Amino acid sequence: MKKRRIHCPVMVEALMDWYDSHPRDLPWRKNRNPYWVWVSEIMAQQTRIQAVRPYFLRWMERFPTLEALANASEEDVLKLWQGLGYYARARHLHEAAYLVLEKHDGQIPHSYKQLQTLPGVGDYTAAAIASLAFGEREPALDGNALRVYSRLWQIEEKTESARMRANIRERALTVMPAERPGAWNEAVMDLGAEVCLPRTPHCSICPIVRHCKAFGTGNPGRLPLHRAQTEPRLAPVAVGILEQAENQYLMRRRPRQGLLGGLWEFPTVEIEPNQSLKQSLESLFAMLGFSVQIGVEEHRLVAGFSHLIWDMSVHRVYLKAGFDSAKNSLRWVSPPEWEKLAMGQPHRQIAAWLTPPPLFPDTDCSYNVNRHESRLHFS
DNA sequence: GATACGTGGCT
DNA sequence: TAGCCAAGTAT
Numbered sequence: 001m002k003k004r005r006i007h008c009p010v011m012v013e014a015l016m017d018w019y020d021s022h023p024r025d026l027p028w029r030k031n032r033n034p035y036w037v038w039v040s041e042i043m044a045q046q047t048r049i050q051a052v053r054p055y056f057l058r059w060m061e062r063f064p065t066l067e068a069l070a071n072a073s074e075e076d077v078l079k080l081w082q083g084l085g086y087y088a089r090a091r092h093l094h095e096a097a098y099l100v101l102e103k104h105d106g107q108i109p110h111s112y113k114q115l116q117t118l119p120g121v122g123d124y125t126a127a128a129i130a131s132l133a134f135g136e137r138e139p140a141l142d143g144n145a146l147r148v149y150s151r152l153w154q155i156e157e158k159t160e161s162a163r164m165r166a167n168i169r170e171r172a173l174t175v176m177p178a179e180r181p182g183a184w185n186e187a188v189m190d191l192g193a194e195v196c197l198p199r200t201p202h203c204s205i206c207p208i209v210r211h212c213k214a215f216g217t218g219n220p221g222r223l224p225l226h227r228a229q230t231e232p233r234l235a236p237v238a239v240g241i242l243e244q245a246e247n248q249y250l251m252r253r254r255p256r257q258g259l260l261g262g263l264w265e266f267p268t269v270e271i272e273p274n275q276s277l278k279q280s281l282e283s284l285f286a287m288l289g290f291s292v293q294i295g296v297e298e299h300r301l302v303a304g305f306s307h308l309i310w311d312m313s314v315h316r317v318y319l320k321a322g323f324d325s326a327k328n329s330l331r332w333v334s335p336p337e338w339e340k341l342a343m344g345q346p347h348r349q350i351a352a353w354l355t356p357p358p359l360f361p362d363t364d365c366s367y368n369v370n371r372h373e374s375r376l377h378f379s
Numbered sequence: 380g381a382t383a384c385g386t387g388g389c390t
Numbered sequence: 391t392a393g394c395c396a397a398g399t400a401t
Contacts, residue, residue: 047386050388051388083387088399089399122400125399160380198396199389305385
């Protein structure tokens, strides 16, 4: 393979100067503690920075060290993650903390390669931690960086292609300064977050416009190229509300794998195409150990995910025969108690609706109904 | 390579 | 407003 020389020291200096003169006040940049870097990078995956900020602060208060995290229960971890989404991130981080303690003598691995062996740490996060916390010279290619680089060099391939990312990585390696690799990565990402914006790049204030090939061509906003995203699937879903005396509602913990994994909910099933709502709910409750009768629909709401839309129909269910609540994935919970359980957005909405007195039952979900109304008509 | 996996803010 | 998509990873 041909060796490339370091490209464009002028451009590197311009971007580094811009970075140094535009410091962003982010909580996790107060130091380069590897644990802080790690947690912030995991939280930031597919998530906006303002959303991360409060979660990061709460997290560090509750789990100040790797040991504190490793010793916490998964339920506590998920509770702190509630609302951030992509809950596998929290479970993986929790497990990885344990692994670092057990198999790495409590030391977070230093290298790009080693970091990738940890659950939840992929290509990007390994590069980010290795460069930011340990000074390794490895380009961190997140969405921002991919956008900046693809415009800078006018890469016409889709970002989902492995070849495109390998190409960018190789080129990025030739411009990355050896002295401050972490700062370079942050500079590129910051530029993408604040200047080189997805739709409307602010080229007039960009410190490296003069080096930008896509700007020279006249339309940087069309890059980077993406694969067309697949339409979310629409799924009818039934939710059963089983109430014992004294405001005690049956809740269950969802399987740790899959959608909203490990979170608590009012028992919920997707209705299979050839099944009725009643059959679906009855067999779900049978599986949980309850023989029930299904009441009328009392509430309807729509929950949109990135890949899926739940059309949720909420029913009271009534106990016909004896029950067995011995499963530890089941719990009888009253309204004040359920605020301690980690729940996803859809079930938090149902909880809000259910919380007595529900003066205006419909008002809560109007936002989501409107949001997905157009899609619902296609079903 | 394609799909599963959340949530909310912006244009 | 409806669609886009944000500091990605696992399978």
